[in-house]
Amino acid sequence: NAGVTQTPKFRILKIGQSMTLQCTQDMNHNYMYWYRQDPGMGLKLIYYSVGAGITDKGEVPNGYNVSRSTTEDFPLRLELAAPSQTSVYFCASSPQWAGQPQHFGDGTRLSIL
Amino acid sequence: TQLLEQSPQFLSIQEGENLTVYCNSSSVFSSLQWYRQEPGEGPVLLVTVVTGGEVKKLKRLTFQFGDARKDSSLHITAAQPGDTGLYLCAAHNTDKLIFGTGTRLQVFP
Numbered sequence: 001n002a003g004v005t006q007t008p009k010f011r012i013l014k015i016g017q018s019m020t021l022q023c024t025q026d027m028n029h030n031y032m033y034w035y036r037q038d039p040g041m042g043l044k045l046i047y048y049s050v051g052a053g054i055t056d057k058g059e060v061p062n063g064y065n066v067s068r069s070t071t072e073d074f075p076l077r078l079e080l081a082a083p084s085q086t087s088v089y090f091c092a093s094s095p096q097w098a099g100q101p102q103h104f105g106d107g108t109r110l111s112i113l
Numbered sequence: 114t115q116l117l118e119q120s121p122q123f124l125s126i127q128e129g130e131n132l133t134v135y136c137n138s139s140s141v142f143s144s145l146q147w148y149r150q151e152p153g154e155g156p157v158l159l160v161t162v163v164t165g166g167e168v169k170k171l172k173r174l175t176f177q178f179g180d181a182r183k184d185s186s187l188h189i190t191a192a193q194p195g196d197t198g199l200y201l202c203a204a205h206n207t208d209k210l211i212f213g214t215g216t217r218l219q220v221f222p
Contacts (some may be wrong), residue, residue, distance in 0.1 A: 004155075007131050031208070033209075033210075034211075039164075039216065040215070041158070041214065041215060042119075042201055042212040042213055042214045042215040043201070043212040044212075045209055045210075045211075045212075048208065048209060051207055056208070058209065067152040068123070077130065090155050090156075090207055092155070097208065099144045099161070099205035101161065102146075102156075102158070102203075102210060104155025104157070105155055106153070106154055107153075107155055109153070
């Protein structure tokens with residue numbers, strides 16, 4: 001009964017380092033999304049994918065990259081970490097289109113120092 | 114950029130009180146969802162409303178979609194400490210959901 005799994009749960013990076021946030025789902029959902037949530041705020045869409053091999057930018061894509069080689073996995077890459085990227089990152093998936101319920105992971109809390 | 118404004122931003126009330134949270138936009142949406150998020154967890158869907166004027170009830174929670182499908186409200190009757198959390202509205206826009214700014218609710222015993 002895994003749903004959407006994100007790893008790691010916590011990470012501290014130094015400015016300029018790079019890392020990949022992992023996201024995998026076992027529900028065979030076509031749509032997957034990456035959001036960031038700053039303290040006390042709503043969610044902002046970073047990137048999304050409507051199926052394997054297809055990705056598109058959301059509201060705040062700068063400084064991030066994604067890939068979708070399989071239906072299950074949707075990793076988010078930070079190439080040159082900056083303090084402004086300190087946030088909680090959520091991955092989500094939905095069956096067909098965004099109007100259907102999105103299932104969220106528990107988040108990755110990332111601090112850039 | 115389409116915006117979903119939620120009000121109030123913060124709400125702190127005593128157990129047993131009633132409250133209403135609002136979600137407003139200048140755009141028309143085909144559907145709108147309400148999520149609740151507890152600390153350290155991802156948002157969890159409460160309800161989806163699709164038809165203008167639609168009212169849905171989930172125990173003590175009543176959700177309404179505006180007639181023009183530009184706004185929505187969430188009313189909680191007799192709030193309980195277990196209702197504490199961040200309430201987010203989200204509107205469907207082509208392939209994406211646009212999330213509102215959120216209302217943080219705290220219910221004291």
